[in-house]
Amino acid sequence: MTLKKGISLGRPLIVVLVVFWMILIVSHLILGLSESLQEDAVEIEKEDLIETEVVNPPEKENEQEELQEIDPEILKGEWSEQG
Amino acid sequence: MTTEHRRSSSLELIASLVFLLSLVVAFILGGGQKLEDRQDIILTLLPSTDEVVPLLDDLYQVEVQQENGPEDYFVAFASGNGYGGPLAVVVVIDADGTIHQQEIISQQETHSYFAKVSKNNFSEQFQGIEPDVDFIFATNIDAVTGATETCRAITEATEKARHLALTAGLGLERAELPGPSIRLGLREIAVVLLFAMGVLIVTAKLPFKRQLRWATMIAAIIFLGFTFDGSVNIAKISSFLLGNVGDWRLELFWILLFGGLLVSIVFLDKNPYCHCYCPFGSAQECIGAIGNARVIADRGLRRLGTWLKRLLVWFTLLLAIYFRNASLAGYEIFGGLFSFTATTVQFILLATILVASLIIKRPWCTFLCPIDPVVDFLRGARNLCVGLFKGDVKA
Numbered sequence: 001m002t003l004k005k006g007i008s009l010g011r012p013l014i015v016v017l018v019v020f021w022m023i024l025i026v027s028h029l030i031l032g033l034s035e036s037l038q039e040d041a042v043e044i045e046k047e048d049l050i051e052t053e054v055v056n057p058p059e060k061e062n063e064q065e066e067l068q069e070i071d072p073e074i075l076k077g078e079w080s081e082q083g
Numbered sequence: 084m085t086t087e088h089r090r091s092s093s094l095e096l097i098a099s100l101v102f103l104l105s106l107v108v109a110f111i112l113g114g115g116q117k118l119e120d121r122q123d124i125i126l127t128l129l130p131s132t133d134e135v136v137p138l139l140d141d142l143y144q145v146e147v148q149q150e151n152g153p154e155d156y157f158v159a160f161a162s163g164n165g166y167g168g169p170l171a172v173v174v175v176i177d178a179d180g181t182i183h184q185q186e187i188i189s190q191q192e193t194h195s196y197f198a199k200v201s202k203n204n205f206s207e208q209f210q211g212i213e214p215d216v217d218f219i220f221a222t223n224i225d226a227v228t229g230a231t232e233t234c235r236a237i238t239e240a241t242e243k244a245r246h247l248a249l250t251a252g253l254g255l256e257r258a259e260l261p262g263p264s265i266r267l268g269l270r271e272i273a274v275v276l277l278f279a280m281g282v283l284i285v286t287a288k289l290p291f292k293r294q295l296r297w298a299t300m301i302a303a304i305i306f307l308g309f310t311f312d313g314s315v316n317i318a319k320i321s322s323f324l325l326g327n328v329g330d331w332r333l334e335l336f337w338i339l340l341f342g343g344l345l346v347s348i349v350f351l352d353k354n355p356y357c358h359c360y361c362p363f364g365s366a367q368e369c370i371g372a373i374g375n376a377r378v379i380a381d382r383g384l385r386r387l388g389t390w391l392k393r394l395l396v397w398f399t400l401l402l403a404i405y406f407r408n409a410s411l412a413g414y415e416i417f418g419g420l421f422s423f424t425a426t427t428v429q430f431i432l433l434a435t436i437l438v439a440s441l442i443i444k445r446p447w448c449t450f451l452c453p454i455d456p457v458v459d460f461l462r463g464a465r466n467l468c469v470g471l472f473k474g475d476v477k478a
Contacts, residue, residue: 011381015387018387020435021432022451025451028426028428029414036408
């Protein structure tokens with residue numbers, strides 16, 4: 001394919017410009033990735049939570065009456081003590 | 084077909100197969116969808132929790148030890164679909180139905196948009212809202228300029244979670260939340276009109292084609308660019324590939340934008356989007372007209388650009404699919420120009436691209452745009468299918 005118009009800029013200058021852009025893009029991607037991984041790595045502090053009790057869904061009748069509107073099937077729940 | 088052309092076609096076919104195969108491998112090897120540990124989230128939000136009772140899949144009743152004795156809270160989870168991907172929120176309401184806390188617990192939103200929302204403390208305005216106050220987006224819930232889609236998604240998810248907590252938790256009678264209504268407004272009309280103009284320009288023989296193309300490009304800059312900030316972008320493509328399709332009624336704009344491009348490729352083997360109504364391409368061309376920019380004549384450089392773009396798309400899609408996070412793929416700089424939303428690195432990139440546009444015609448499109456390789460891939464697949472159907476493979 002022959003192009004009628006050409007630019008006067010030298011090939012090396014354009015290559016340098018493109019390399020510069022590529023460096024910017026790659027650093028943007030790496031920064032985004034590292035931020036995303038850092039967010040994932042943040043651990044939740046649990047020091048004050050030792051006393052916390054997690055219970056299974058209520059099964060007693062009186063407790064079920066309090067939650068009449070909720071489907072008993074759902075109350076059987078999927079909650080595990082490990083979370 | 085010359086030997087060089089045949090060799091090039093074979094190389095592209097092999098590259099396409101490697102590209103597809105690597106995406107599948109990245110999907111298989113990549114981390115599965117990280118399920119947030121809801122127990123930990125509840126304990127983090129309410130550290131003095133005594134007891135957690137799951138009521139529904141997304142709703143928990145929590146007893147918290149306070150100075151005056153135990154108090155009950157309801158914690159509900161919900162999600163919404165933002166600009167680049169889904170956002171999940173948790174809402175804590177007290178026994179009166181007032182929002183005690185609202186937090187975003189996970190998100191795959193485009194980084195610059197989410198950073199803008201976080202910086203402006205958008206979520207803080209939900210705290211203390213009483214049960215009888217409805218959320219009316221852009222009225223009593225103020226959006227952050229330049230990140231409207233993100234704010235809308237957070238608001239919808241928060242409303243959904245609060246509704247669940249109020250009705251199933253506190254047992255209050257409330258009208259059902261209205262289902263999503265079809266979002267058909269000016270931006271959807273604009274994209275249809277621009278698509279129609281684009282198709283007309285690339286297919287029909289018109290007397291004022293050049294002028295019409297310039298008018299379409301300027302309209303695209305004004306409407307698709309500055310007014311609605313909507314461009315075909317790789318983050319959205321990654322999001323689709325990861326299955327974050329959202330509700331079609333809310334995503335109509337994107338369906339029309341991407342659908343128009345797809346329909347043009349499949350049925351016309353043309354790409355009116357890049358040629359006529361890509362807002363960023365049009366902006367570069369307008370700047371180029373000022374500086375009398377020229378196309379790159381060097382075939383070697385053009386070829387370098389083609390393969391650089393393909394490499395970038397391959398790399399970004401691998402990242403997004405492996406980490407199951409569409410926002411990782413987004414490196415485009417459109418937001419920086421049209422909504423002044425970008426990272427510092429993106430702003431530097433944008434500034435140099437705009438300056439280069441004065442002398443090089445569409446430098447972004449020539450060397451860096453990820454949409455071009457996607458279009459090439461689709462056209463290649465289309466031509467392969469057509470060839471197979473006709474019994475004459477031209478790839």
